[in-house]
Amino acid sequence: MPFEIDPLYVIYLFVALAAGLFVEAVYLLVVPSRSYRKNINRRLKLMDGQPDRESILVQIRRERGLSSGGDYRLPLVALNRLILQSGLTVGIGKFAIYAGGAALFVFSALMLTRGDLLQALGAGLFCCTLLPLLVLRFKRSRRQKQFGAQFPDALDIIVRSLRAGHPVPIAIAMVAREMADPVGSEFGIVADEITYGADLETGMRNLYFRIGQEDLPLFVTAVAIQSSTGGNLGEILENLSGVIRERFKMRRKVRALASEGRASAMILSSLPILMFLVIQVITPNFYASVWHEDITKIALACAGAWMGLGNLIMFRMVNFRI
Numbered sequence: 001m002p003f004e005i006d007p008l009y010v011i012y013l014f015v016a017l018a019a020g021l022f023v024e025a026v027y028l029l030v031v032p033s034r035s036y037r038k039n040i041n042r043r044l045k046l047m048d049g050q051p052d053r054e055s056i057l058v059q060i061r062r063e064r065g066l067s068s069g070g071d072y073r074l075p076l077v078a079l080n081r082l083i084l085q086s087g088l089t090v091g092i093g094k095f096a097i098y099a100g101g102a103a104l105f106v107f108s109a110l111m112l113t114r115g116d117l118l119q120a121l122g123a124g125l126f127c128c129t130l131l132p133l134l135v136l137r138f139k140r141s142r143r144q145k146q147f148g149a150q151f152p153d154a155l156d157i158i159v160r161s162l163r164a165g166h167p168v169p170i171a172i173a174m175v176a177r178e179m180a181d182p183v184g185s186e187f188g189i190v191a192d193e194i195t196y197g198a199d200l201e202t203g204m205r206n207l208y209f210r211i212g213q214e215d216l217p218l219f220v221t222a223v224a225i226q227s228s229t230g231g232n233l234g235e236i237l238e239n240l241s242g243v244i245r246e247r248f249k250m251r252r253k254v255r256a257l258a259s260e261g262r263a264s265a266m267i268l269s270s271l272p273i274l275m276f277l278v279i280q281v282i283t284p285n286f287y288a289s290v291w292h293e294d295i296t297k298i299a300l301a302c303a304g305a306w307m308g309l310g311n312l313i314m315f316r317m318v319n320f321r322i
Contacts, residue, residue, distance in 0.1 A: 040177075040178075040179070040180050040184060041176075041179070041180050041181040041184030041185045041188070042060075042089065042181055042185050043056065043060065043176065043184065043185040043188040043189070044176075044177070044184070044188070046059065046060070053192050053195065054192070054196055056192070057189065057192040057193070057196070060185070060189060061189075062091065063088065063089050063090070063091050064083070064084050064087070064088060064089075064210070065080050065083040065084050065088065065091075065092050066084065070193070070206065072084075073092065074092070081209070081212075082133070082136050082137065082140060083095075083136060084209070084210055085140045085143070085144070085210065085211060085212045086136045086137075086139040086140040086143065087139060087140075087143045087181075087182055088136070088139070095132070099127065099128045099131070099132045100128055102127045102128070102131070103124040103125070103127040103128035104124070106120075106123045106124055106127045107120045107121070107123065107124035108120075110123055110124075140212070143182050143211075144211065144212060144213045146181075146182055147182050147183060147186070147211055147213050148213055148214075148215060148244075148248065149248065150179060150180070150182070150183040151183065151213070151215055151216075151219075151244060152241045152244045152245045152248070153179065153183075154175045154179055154183050154187065155219070155237045155238075155240060155241040155244070156238075156241055157171070157174055157175050157178060157179070158171040158172065158174075158175060158234075158237055159234045159237050159238045159241070161174050162233060162234040162237075163234050168200060168223065168226075168227070168233065169191060169194050169195075169200065172187050172190050172191050172194070173187075173188075173191040175187040176188030176190075176191050182211070186207055186210060186211060187207070189206075189207070189210070190203040190204065190206070190207050193206060199227075200223060200224075200227050201220075201223070201224045201227060201228075204219070204220040204223050204224065205220055207220070208220050215244050215247075218240055218243075219237070219240060222236045222237065222240060254318070255318075258317075258318035261314065261317070261318055262314075262318060265310075265311060265314045265315075269307060269311055272303075272307075
């Protein structure tokens with residue numbers, strides 16, 4: 001039978017899983033757990049044993065693609081903003097080296113296996129141009145979603161701190177101490193900028209530029225109006241926290257209602273690919289007589305484009321702004 005599995009390989013698989021679980025158990029028992037304060041966010045981790053907050057601020061800025069003064073380092077503002085909002089921590093230089101190394105590896109692998117210079121060049125250019133952009137966009141989207149999920153809790157901390165009689169900068173610093181990334185480090189940067197000379201409104205606007213999350217302008221506007229005209233900021237932020245939570249619940253409700261459609265789209269999209277792989281495993285010569293024909297490649301390209309268009313339409317139907 002073509003799908004008959006040797007029991008010896010199954011035994012090897014379970015032995016490897018058992019060995020991995022044993023190593024993890026020994027690690028958890030032997031290695032002492034570090035304090036919660038050091039692990040809560042990256043900024044506090046960098047401050048461990050380093051009392052100079054200004055040098056930590058400069059280090060975080062440079063990792064995120066900014067100069068020591070907080071300005072963009074690259075002439076391409078859109079690219080620099082994408083790097084900044086993605087939360088990159090390795091720095092622009094190392095990220096460029098990683099992208100170049102991946103491109104060189106893919107180029108060399110294709111040249112050795114396929115021997116086609118055009119294909120190798122195309123894949124190398126994709127790995128050093130489009131692929132890094134896709135990675136950065138993915139990281140930015142994931143980071144903005146994490147920030148949006150944490151943001152109401154940060155507002156609640158600020159409200160409680162304001163009701164206890166603390167000024168706004170102290171309340172922001174409390175969020176930086178108590179919350180995990182990305183909220184913790186971002187509010188910590190705001191606290192450091194205020195400490196070293198920036199006014200509150202500038203620090204808030206810099207926060208929005210670093211994140212780009214859609215709920216932040218409401219918070220920035222509320223703080224800016226309160227700092228210039230006064231008012232009960234605690235009550236405003238409490239109402240804002242409730243509104244953001246209701247929007248978040250509505251997004252989750254829409255996602256739950258659209259889950260059946262998304263599942264159907266995933267199954268229907270993956271079924272042709274899975275059937276192609278199954279046929280290739282069962283009968284490797286099934287497509288051999290037509291695989292080299294140009295019409296086959298054109299038909300596959302048209303089918304892939306049509307499938308992609310259908311998936312795009314379904315994606316737009318179940319994803320919209322609230």
